[in-house]
Amino acid sequence: xxxxxxxxxxxxxxxxxxxxxxxxxxxxxxxxxxxxxxxxxxxxxxxxxxxxxxxxxxxxxxxxxxxxxxxxxxxxxxxxxxxxxxxxxxxxx
Amino acid sequence: xxxxxxxxxxxxxxxxxxxxxxxxxxxxxxxxxxxxxxxxxxxxxxxxxxxxxxxxxxxxxxxxxxxxxxxxxxxxxxxxxxxxxxxxxxxxx
Amino acid sequence: xxxxxxxxxxxxxxxxxxxxxxxxxxxxxxxxxxxxxxxxxxxxxxxxxxxxxxxxxxxxxxxxxxxxxxxxxxxxxxxxxxxxxxxxxxxxx
Amino acid sequence: xxxxxxxxxxxxxxxxxxxxxxxxxxxxxxxxxxxxxxxxxxxxxxxxxxxxxxxxxxxxxxxxxxxxxxxxxxxxxxxxxxxxxxxxxxxxx
Numbered sequence: 001x002x003x004x005x006x007x008x009x010x011x012x013x014x015x016x017x018x019x020x021x022x023x024x025x026x027x028x029x030x031x032x033x034x035x036x037x038x039x040x041x042x043x044x045x046x047x048x049x050x051x052x053x054x055x056x057x058x059x060x061x062x063x064x065x066x067x068x069x070x071x072x073x074x075x076x077x078x079x080x081x082x083x084x085x086x087x088x089x090x091x092x093x
Numbered sequence: 094x095x096x097x098x099x100x101x102x103x104x105x106x107x108x109x110x111x112x113x114x115x116x117x118x119x120x121x122x123x124x125x126x127x128x129x130x131x132x133x134x135x136x137x138x139x140x141x142x143x144x145x146x147x148x149x150x151x152x153x154x155x156x157x158x159x160x161x162x163x164x165x166x167x168x169x170x171x172x173x174x175x176x177x178x179x180x181x182x183x184x185x186x
Numbered sequence: 187x188x189x190x191x192x193x194x195x196x197x198x199x200x201x202x203x204x205x206x207x208x209x210x211x212x213x214x215x216x217x218x219x220x221x222x223x224x225x226x227x228x229x230x231x232x233x234x235x236x237x238x239x240x241x242x243x244x245x246x247x248x249x250x251x252x253x254x255x256x257x258x259x260x261x262x263x264x265x266x267x268x269x270x271x272x273x274x275x276x277x278x279x
Numbered sequence: 280x281x282x283x284x285x286x287x288x289x290x291x292x293x294x295x296x297x298x299x300x301x302x303x304x305x306x307x308x309x310x311x312x313x314x315x316x317x318x319x320x321x322x323x324x325x326x327x328x329x330x331x332x333x334x335x336x337x338x339x340x341x342x343x344x345x346x347x348x349x350x351x352x353x354x355x356x357x358x359x360x361x362x363x364x365x366x367x368x369x370x371x372x
Contacts, residue, residue, distance in 0.1 A: 008308060015305045022298040025331075029290045035339035039365040042332045046325060046372035050184050052304075053321045058177040060314035061154070066169060069162045076159060084151040086318040087180055091143050092278060093325035101215060108212045115205040118238075122197045128246035132272045135239045139232060139279035145211075146228045153221035179225040185371060186232035236370050244363040247340070252355060255348045262345060270337040273366055277329050 006055050014052055021045045053090055057083070099148050107145055114138050146183055150176070192241050200238055207231050239276055243269070285334050293331055300324045332369055336362070 006014070022045060028038045065083055069076030099107070115138060121131045158176055162169030192200070208231060214224045251269055255262030285293070301324060307317045344362055348355030 008311075011308045012305050015301055015308065019298055019301040019305070022294055022301055026291050026294045026298070029287060029294065032287075035335050035343060036361055036365050038335055039332055039339075040368060042328055042335075043365075043368040043372035046328060046369070049321055049325060049328075050181075050372070053318055054177060054181045054184065056314050056317055056321075057180060058173065060318075061158075061173045061177065062170060064314060065154075066162050066173065069159050076162075077155060080151065080154045080159065082315055084147060084154065086315050086322075087150060088143075088147045089319060089322040090184060090325070091147065093322035093329070101218075104215045105212050108208055108215065112205055112208040112212070115201055115208055119198050119201045119205070122194060122201065125194075128242050128250060129268055129272050131242055132239055132246075133275060135235055135242075136272075136275040136279035139235060139276070142228055142232060142235075143279070146225055149221050149224055149228075153225075157221060175222055179222050179229075182226060182229040183232070186229040186236070236367075240363060240367045240370065243366060244359065247344075247359045247363065248356060251340075252348050252359065255345050255355075263341060266337065266340045266345065270333060270340065273336060274329075274333045276370060277333065 006059075011052060011055065014048065018045060018048050018052070021048070050090075057087065057090075099152075104145060104148065107141065111138060111141050111145070114141070143183075150180070150183075192245075197238060197241065200234065204231060204234050204238070207234070236276075243273065243276075285338075290331060290334065293327065297324060297327050297331070300327070329369075336366070336369075 021041065025038060025041055025045070028041065061083060065076070065079045068079040114134065118131060118134055118138070121134065153176060158169070158172040161172040207227065211224060211227055211231070214227065247269060251262070251265040254265040300320065304317060304320055304324070307320065339362060344355070344358045347358040
């Protein structure tokens with residue numbers, strides 16, 4: 001598959017970096033950094049989180065959903081419903 | 094399947110309503126309506142468009158992608174890649 | 187001011203183009219165009235609408251909100267509240 | 280002002296909770312938690328971050344931007360431009 005799905009270690013590495021960015025946000029607030037610079041950093045964290053979400057979704061469609069479809073039509077349809085609901089939540093968040 | 098996918102007529106009906114809302118936005122601008130009211134209306138159009146997108150995505154996963162997976166592993170994986178790219182574009186728009 | 191705010195004619199021109207895109211979406215659905223191509227077009231409409239929203243917001247902050255702040259402290263704060271609520275709605279839509 | 284702006288301690292408390300959620304995401308990935316549950320949690324972190332961003336933006340408009348407008352017309356317009364650019368970045372992230 002293409003470049004969306006990462007392996008477990010890559011996800012954890014990315015999330016650790018995001019955790020560090022969120023800790024950095026606390027320091028920025030604490031040091032009364034200029035608001036706009038904090039907002040720019042929040043945009044960057046949002047984008048990083050969305051990139052993790054897209055990777056997970058790709059892996060989910062390519063493994064769980066694909067396996068369910070290969071196994072059983074009803075189970076496949078249920079997995080498609082569930083994935084769609086998750087996508088709808090991401091679009092609104 | 095659940096409530097995301099609509100039939101063709103429902104999509105067209107929804108899109109016709111969105112078209113009417115966008116025409117309404119032109120009238121609001123032309124009549125110098127208060128900006129905040131126009132912005133509220135834009136939020137409503139965005140939400141309506143996203144709802145159409147989620148419906149189409151659900152139908153796509155449940156039909157095209159499911160059929161591809163049932164037919165051939167490589168073709169299935171390609172469809173999953175393509176759907177993921179479309180989701181990533183929606184998340185950024 | 188910079189490039190966000192447009193004049194009335196520009197907004198109407200942009201919205202007319204968006205209206206045309208939404209009408210195009212109806213034709214795409216009606217002609218059973220490939221879902222992914224329709225979704226790509228929806229992403230493009232979303233981006234165009236957001237660009238109009240950002241322009242309106244810029245004009246609103248630079249005129250209505252600025253005037254209110256210049257006139258009266260309480261009125262200025264009320265306009266800031268109202269604009270923030272509109273931004274929060276856009277972020278969720 | 281209304282409920283958007285928080286005091287410094289509230290922002291730090293919220294960001295600390297978000298940091299904990301991101302650490303939780305690493306544990307979920309490490310323990311091979313079901314993807315959909317991880318995605319739901321990412322939606323929740325996104326929403327929490329956006330709520331912090333809206334609060335900061337409200338405080339910024341109500342203080343920095345308001346002060347600049349009260350002081351000088353050119354400086355006020357520059358602050359409005361800058362805030363609009365930050366909002367545009369948030370809308371795309």
